[in-house]
Amino acid sequence: MGTYALVTGASSGMGLQYALQLAARGYGIIIVSNRHDDNLRAADAVRRQTPDANVRVIDADLVDGMAAERLYAAVQEWQLEVEVLVSNAGMLLFSTVVHTRPADLERIVALHCLTPAKLVRLFAEDMQRRGRGYVLIVSSATAWMPYPTIAHYGATKAFLKNFARSLWFEMRDYGVGVTAVFPGAVDTPFYRLSDSRRALLVRLGIMQRPERTVALALRALFRRRFRCVPGLFTKTVVGICAVVPSACLLPLLKVPKIRRILEQA
Numbered sequence: 123m124g125t126y127a128l129v130t131g132a133s134s135g136m137g138l139q140y141a142l143q144l145a146a147r148g149y150g151i152i153i154v155s156n157r158h159d160d161n162l163r164a165a166d167a168v169r170r171q172t173p174d175a176n177v178r179v180i181d182a183d184l185v186d187g188m189a190a191e192r193l194y195a196a197v198q199e200w201q202l203e204v205e206v207l208v209s210n211a212g213m214l215l216f217s218t219v220v221h222t223r224p225a226d227l228e229r230i231v232a233l234h235c236l237t238p239a240k241l242v243r244l245f246a247e248d249m250q251r252r253g254r255g256y257v258l259i260v261s262s263a264t265a266w267m268p269y270p271t272i273a274h275y276g277a278t279k280a281f282l283k284n285f286a287r288s289l290w291f292e293m294r295d296y297g298v299g300v301t302a303v304f305p306g307a308v309d310t311p312f313y314r315l316s317d318s319r320r321a322l323l324v325r326l327g328i329m330q331r332p333e334r335t336v337a338l339a340l341r342a343l344f345r346r347r348f349r350c351v352p353g354l355f356t357k358t359v360v361g362i363c364a365v366v367p368s369a370c371l372l373p374l375l376k377v378p379k380i381r382r383i384l385e386q387a
Contacts, residue, residue: 125203125205126151126197126206127151128154128193128204129141129153134157136210137208140340152179152180154184155181184233187236209282210258213229231274238285242289255297256299256301256343261280262275267364286301287302287349301349303335305356308329308331309329
């Protein structure tokens with residue numbers, strides 16, 4: 123049967139790229155998202171690229187508080203060995219905290235914090251017992267500094283940053299690699315931009331192709347590095363954010379145009 127890689131949010135974007143590239147490395151693939159039709163299309167894409175790949179699909183709403191347990195139970199019922207866990211599913215909210223619906227706050231915290239932590243708890247125990255495995259946790263460049271209007275997004279990604287780093291220390295002596303990846307802007311449907319605008323951002327190096335981002339993340343994962351910041355532009359931004367005090371944002375917030383955005387968001 124072979125070993126499998128389980129990828130959350132694998133129906134499109136970077137998640138689909140993780141599935142494609144891991145299948146090319148010889149892994150069976152478990153595609154997970156709440157988009158049934160997109161899941162089936164993603165599975166077909168993996169099979170077209172790697173005809174001998176074993177592909178399974180699980181339709182799951184990862185916001186559900188019991189989603190991790192149900193995923194783990196399905197894998198156990200199939201008697202599959204998950205050697206690679208890719209926690210990739212995400213959502214972006216653009217609004218100030220007081221303009222965000224409480225239900226949306228609950229969703230983003232569950233999707234970015236609760237479910238990934240529980241998935242790691244369940245699958246990493248098996249990896250530790252076997253003495254081998256890999257956990258890839260997709261955080262964000264926004265984890266390195268507070269960003270007004272995406273406070274909820276950045277804060278949950280900061281949770282993943284610290285969670286992954288601590289997990290790396292805990293698992294390093296058990297043959298389990300843990301890597302956090304901090305992508306910046308990636309050319310995926312995650313960003314609702316026109317094709318021309320996205321093409322321009324890619325040419326300028328501000329936005330990166332998902333194929334490249336995922337290739338760099340997987341290279342870091344299999345080299346057991348604890349961190350991957352893909353792309354020169356993103357490395358520069360993260361480097362600046364890591365050393366510049368957050369108080370430097372205060373003058374920017376007084377700019378009239380930015381104040382209007384904050385008041386409307």
